[in-house]
Amino acid sequence: MITTVVTVTSTFLAGTFGAAAVVSLILLLIMRELSSAHAEESGSAKSKILSHTLLIPISPLLVVFAFIVAVKVLEVL
Numbered sequence: 001m002i003t004t005v006v007t008v009t010s011t012f013l014a015g016t017f018g019a020a021a022v023v024s025l026i027l028l029l030i031m032r033e034l035s036s037a038h039a040e041e042s043g044s045a046k047s048k049i050l051s052h053t054l055l056i057p058i059s060p061l062l063v064v065f066a067f068i069v070a071v072k073v074l075e076v077l
Contacts, residue, residue, distance in 0.1 A: 018068050025061040028054055 039047035
């Protein structure tokens with residue numbers, strides 16, 4: 001038995017988690033770009049390692065972002 005409160009809460013949480021995923025993806029992409037630019041300019045090994053390491057959380061977040069976009073497009077259609 002699903003009540004109105006459960007439906008509203010789950011919808012709110014889904015939107016909140018989706019927004020958090022998109023914001024964290026944007027921040028990680030900015031960090032990767034900055035560390036990559038720093039590695040190219042200074043030749044820093046730490047920046048190069050950080051730039052490659054940031055691909056680990058970026059990849060699943062890109063999949064989540066694609067899923068969110070697909071769901072929103074299907075809602076419009």
